[in-house]
Amino acid sequence: VVQFGAAVPDPSFLPVRTVERALARAARQHRNRAAAYAFPPGLPELRRQIARRMSAYGCATGADDVVITNGCQEALVLALRAVTRPGDVVAIESPTFYGLLQALDSLQLEALEIPTDPVDGLSLEALQLALERWPVRACIATPNFSNPLGYCMSESRKRRLLTLLGARGVPLIEDDIYGDLGFGPRRPPPCLALSEGTGAEVLYCASFSKTLSPGLRVGWLVPGRHQARVEYLKYVLNMASPTVPQLALADVLHSGGYERHLRTVRSDYARAVGRMIEAVTRHFPAGTRITQPAGGFVVWVELAPQVDSLRLAQLARAEGVSIAPGPIFSATQKYRNFMRLSCACPWHSDVETALARLGTLTANLSIG
Template identity: 60%
Template sequence: MAEGTEEANTAGHRYEAVARALEEAIEAGVHGPGDRLPGVRKLAAQFGVSVSTVVAAEHLLEDRGLIEARPRSGYYVRRHPWQPPERPATSAPEGEPVPVTGQALVLRVVQAASEPEVVQMGAAVPHADFLPARGLRRAFAGVPARWGGRELAYAFPPGPAELRQAIARRMADAGCQISPEEVVVTNGAQEALVLSLRAVTEPGDVVAIESPTFYGILQAIEGLGLRALEIPTDPDEGIAPEALALALDQWPVKAALLMPNFGNPLGHCAGDERKRALVELLEDRGVPLIEDDVYGDLPFEPPRPWAAKAFETRGGVLYCGSFSKTLSPGLRVGWAVPGRFRDRLEYLKYATSSSTPAWPGLAVADFLERGGYDRYLRRARGDYARAVDRVSRAVVRHFPPGTRQTRPAGGFVLWLELPEAVDALALYRRALEEGISVAPGPMFSPTGKFRNHLRLNCAQPWDARLERALARLGEVVRGMVA
């Protein structure tokens, strides 16, 4: 690379870093609405950069709508930096059980997550910058000395006792008072979901799901020969008990598979009373609830929301969790707390994959025991909140009027409802040609609904490359509407 190019890239990184620091100061309230920013020379001295770098950073923040210039006075924080977008409407599925089809696209979308040249907003995989890599490496390195060779052995079900104990302690934060004996360690939450479905259903059975729902859930249902029954889902609070009750009256539902806390892709979070009502309804009807709670530890503001399992009284909730969305997707450390179905699920785990990797499980147990997870979460929650907010603001800037988007209070995905003329599958193909991966709406429906919807993974470092990608997406969408 030429020397001049290196200098230009360095300067670019500097002004973006200054812009990020000023944006974080604004979000933290250091500079409130209407406040004047310090002068360019003072900021240049504060950050150790040139005046021109500060000016470039201010222009970037002005383009993003965070600050405004006043003649002969300087830059001020905007009193109303942006207008919150309108939310998508509550879904309205047809209301009858259907086989799951059209999931072949999912593999192509997730494969793009491992291609470094692609701007990765498709698969819900957090970038390494959001993960506690240093602490995890220390935990991994310390396993042999602490565990004396156990990391080299099979970890047969239910899994390492130390990890199950650490998980049981953590679940108290979700309102669940459980013992380590109730926990079955799995290879990620996806295996926990599949095992839970196998424990309570037979091929051909009907499973109630949110609409839209996580495509991994749809793949599990398809792979087991089950039928999916979509239930109308509010983008803020999830499924209403009344809607679920109506479905139970009409169809022989054998299980409900829901994400009450920061569901994917909507980011909805049911309140305690709604969770209690859902659990009581399902318990009264004798229908097991499989709860996917992989985002439960990622609220933008404390406290951590309670799990639906906290409200059970008869052991009918099969709770599924994972550290893939928090510590690292590569760990594949998940677990199930399957209530009265524990023995069945434990046997299915052994019959399916024999054991779980011992070394990652022991490393995670050590990381949790030493307090690393809590320290990490305190930082990560703010990081994800800012990441979602930045992408949301960029969508408002670049996408056409009429674009709706969710306002999640946790997790790191954003769901967009685009103008009706937009074909999300065509948008996905156009974007991938330009090195941008997104998740089109039909992936989140058993029958390919939500053709004008899009899910964005916001857990990416905010830089000029991501901003350009969102701007280009907006251009393509505008072209489809025109």
């Protein structure tokens, strides 16, 4: 199957050998620690390295403020459990990552979709109206290179978002999983780094799944005043995150291997996104629209109004091509004529052929 559907980087975009060597060193040099639990908040050396990096992009975060999690998904779930109860309303971007929708559903939370622009991001005007009308208990956003739109919210709009939420006492759960994957020369600051003086409470979530290794399942949460609650919830949920991956990633960060990899992979992703945009423009019917993300490795494609992306996904799957149809990115099944494509795949003739075939299927559906 040619994989455009899952936002999972192909191993060719990951420092597989670097991680492999770090895992071997961790198991060899820390045999006793590797066999023990790393109870919440997690291994101190990894938390120190994470706090050091966060300080470099403006966050007043110390090692004691960080809780290690099993990926960013668990960080989001723990943050939600810390600030909401079943039945609460949570404001979300629309479209948004379908894994978040599943998390909200599992926690019996009500998703309130806020229109989101592929350039400016979350509509602050729509959010303000929603806050006036609904008892919103939390807001979740990915201001840096969101999935699936890929937008990067400007610093001025981030501050407006924080001020708006701070005035209403609504915490922001910030998903910054793609923050390190911008195509520009400077890493954009997360909302957490801009929150001082806005009155906003930010619970910051991130992971190394998109940059180093999805399989290691190492993420983190900076929960602020909810630290004790989050550590308790983490312990009850699964006691601890695996020890060896934490030791290995602390080593990669300390050695500078992570920064070296980022310098390479950011350019790789920028080229991959550019190739995808060019190929879609070439193979798909006239009128097809595609986002121009500023980072990350996914693109959001708008097809002709009469094209059903769920049907397109079925037809494509039968021909060995996987896509992510638009309705799965909405709690109310919007975006029927949209799809998300992952660009994090090695480019070869099979990929080009798959995109050409997708374009043909789309053209056929557009004429009935």
